[in-house]
Amino acid sequence: MPSKTGPAPGTERRAAFLERGAVVVPGLLDLDWCERLQAAIERCQASPSQFYGVLSPPGELKVDSDLFRWFDDPDIAEVTHSSPLPALGAELCGADAAVLIEDQWFCSEPGAISRSPWHQDHPYYNLDRPFATVWVTLDDVAADAALRVVEGSHATGITYAPIEFSSSISTIGGASELEPVPDVDTDPENFPVTTWDLKAGDAVAIDSRMLHSTGVREVADRPFRRLSTRYAHPDTRYLDLGEQAAVFWRMLPHGLSTGDLVAGEVFPLIEP
Numbered sequence: 293m294p295s296k297t298g299p300a301p302g303t304e305r306r307a308a309f310l311e312r313g314a315v316v317v318p319g320l321l322d323l324d325w326c327e328r329l330q331a332a333i334e335r336c337q338a339s340p341s342q343f344y345g346v347l348s349p350p351g352e353l354k355v356d357s358d359l360f361r362w363f364d365d366p367d368i369a370e371v372t373h374s375s376p377l378p379a380l381g382a383e384l385c386g387a388d389a390a391v392l393i394e395d396q397w398f399c400s401e402p403g404a405i406s407r408s409p410w411h412q413d414h415p416y417y418n419l420d421r422p423f424a425t426v427w428v429t430l431d432d433v434a435a436d437a438a439l440r441v442v443e444g445s446h447a448t449g450i451t452y453a454p455i456e457f458s459s460s461i462s463t464i465g466g467a468s469e470l471e472p473v474p475d476v477d478t479d480p481e482n483f484p485v486t487t488w489d490l491k492a493g494d495a496v497a498i499d500s501r502m503l504h505s506t507g508v509r510e511v512a513d514r515p516f517r518r519l520s521t522r523y524a525h526p527d528t529r530y531l532d533l534g535e536q537a538a539v540f541w542r543m544l545p546h547g548l549s550t551g552d553l554v555a556g557e558v559f560p561l562i563e564p
């Protein structure tokens with residue numbers, strides 16, 4: 293029977309997410325959160341984890357990144373576990389709870405071109421179904437420096453080979469038999485790009501199969517910091533993709549084999 297009160301909150305957002313592969317959520321985090329996370333990134337930079345990497349080529353203004361800092365940073369633990377982030381993750385996965393797969397911050401120093409290459413998140417992850425990446429900018433950022441997506445690319449059925457992001461470490465295990473990511477920027481007819489002017493605290497949530505990139509334009513006068521948090525449906529199971537997967541899968545003590553539910557100590561189930 294149709295509800296008298298209309299669709300439940302979030303239902304329309306999930307419908308848009310399923311159809312377009314991306315939704316913008318203005319003001320998902322408030323400015324207090326943005327400042328706390330900017331300070332968290334500084335702490336992490338001063339004390340990098342085994343996953344830390346510099347993404348920019350040697351000699352260029354620095355773009356760096358680290359992952360799984362919820363393990364040791366209290367503010368990253370709080371934002372990934374009990375802020376508006378997991379609620380959005382669960383909503384977009386179509387569930388009441390979500391499995392926290394990974395947090396990953398990125399920091400481009402003032403003037404750096406961030407240039408995260410076009411890629412899909414999905415082929416880096418040993419997961420048997422798509423998940424949601426909630427990307428939040430912690431600084432105001434103009435279109436083209438911010439996240440760029442090819443809307444609808446989550447629904448083509450094509451998975452492209454993972455591509456190396458880092459200039460300082462190897463983040464993928466090895467070769468893939470998948471086809472390489474196409475040259476999106478030279479083919480606007482087949483790959484129409486969407487990007488947004490965003491304020492600190494705004495989020496863009498994307499389906500893990502969505503082609504996305506950042507940064508053909510630099511943020512000149514201040515750092516450009518952002519946090520990606522990846523949430524999966526509670527029923528998600530481990531699927532060993534072999535060498536093409538991100539190397540962190542071999543570094544973390546998750547003890548998972550193909551077919552196991554991923555939720556557990558390393559990938560906690562969060563009930564917002």
Ligand SMILES: O=C(O)CCC(=O)C(=O)O
Binds near residue numbers: 427
């Ligand atoms: O912010 C960036 O530079 C890249 C973000 C991204 O591609 C991701 O988190 O999957």
